[in-house]
Amino acid sequence: MQEEKLRKGPWLEEEDERLTAIVALLGERRWDSLAKASGLKRSGKSCRQRWKNYLRPNLKHGQISAEEEQIILQLHDQWGNKWSDIARRLPGRTDNEIKNYWRSHLRKKSQVPEQDLMLSKCDTDYSVALSASNGDCTSDKDDILGSSMDFSNEHKLSNLEFPSSPYENRLSDWMSCWSYGLSEMKHQGDFCSSDSCFCFPAWSSDDSGNGTSLWDSSTSLWDMD
DNA sequence: AAAGGGCTCAACCGCATTCAG
DNA sequence: TCTGAATGCGGTTGAGCCCTT
Incomplete structure (x- = not known):
């Protein structure tokens, strides 16, 4: 086979x-x-x-806002490369997106050398994290059904x-x-x-x-x- | 206008962890 | 409890775009 x-x-x-x-x-x-x-x-x-x-x-595909950038910087300072954890604090953003953003925009801004970050990780009060809003439920995919359903016949x-x-x-x-x-x-x-x-x-x-x-x-x- | 260097971001890869039988 | 499958995660790669020279 x-x-x-x-x-x-x-x-x-x-x-x-x-x-x-x-x-x-x-x-x-x-x-x-x-x-x-x-x-x-x-x-x-x-x-x-x-x-x-x-x-x-509910994913946001637009630019990372200044607030989001601050959050990323702050959480990365705290947790290091815990992209998925950071992403959870930023509704609509993915770990991949945050990782890419940090590497291309924020790495230079970050004051802390990368190797030190691992040492400073701690499980401090996560409440810093920003009660992220959730209201943003609008989806670009509202027309998912309309546009995609024909394939059931074809495939x-x-x-x-x-x-x-x-x-x-x-x-x-x-x-x-x-x-x-x-x-x-x-x-x-x-x-x-x-x-x-x-x-x-x-x-x-x-x-x-x-x-x-x-x-x-x-x-x-x-x-x- | 063309070359090339840097940047961005989607996607891949491999390892670790969790789950289910 | 063991084992294989499924899932999660973070690092890396590479194509395409943009800017500079």
Whole structure:
């Protein structure tokens, strides 16, 4: 059997759309399976990274503000190269973005030599960190559904092959609901995100919208049973 | 206008950690 | 408890853009 070669390099718009749609459907986990399910010739790892750093809703893509810069400087002073920790204090920013920004803009500004930073790391009161606001829930991806859904027809999700783990079996079942689910979601007109998770407002059922969501917010898991 | 050097940022890589069976 | 898979993280790379000469 010949393993198909995985794509590398910059992502195409179509790939982004596919990934966005499949993550909306299946959630942010099991990236390998998700990569296969999407039909993308990308590794799960690559999909995960693309999602986290670029496609995830609520990401800010604009310039880092002066306040944000101050925060980065301050936290980097405190914690060193803990990019993911710093990113958590800056809603909408990714660790990658902060890391790049620090390297290109702030490294020279930083007063502390890099090797000393590791010594000064401490778990001081994180409250410095800025109660970051969250209101910024607007998403550029409002039209995700509209622009991406056609691929379900073109790319034959039904042809997917999954190994036989329980999750993947259930995933297969899910895929068979694909078309129905999408049209239903589209009808609902809104699948919003909260933090890093998508949740479908109502998955199925009657016209009144009293559907049952399969997203279990208490466990942060999809209820596939 | 062309060359080249520096900068930015998306993406890759490898290791560490966590999770699930 | 062990082991393999999945995920998280930080460092590095490289393409493309911009600025200077």
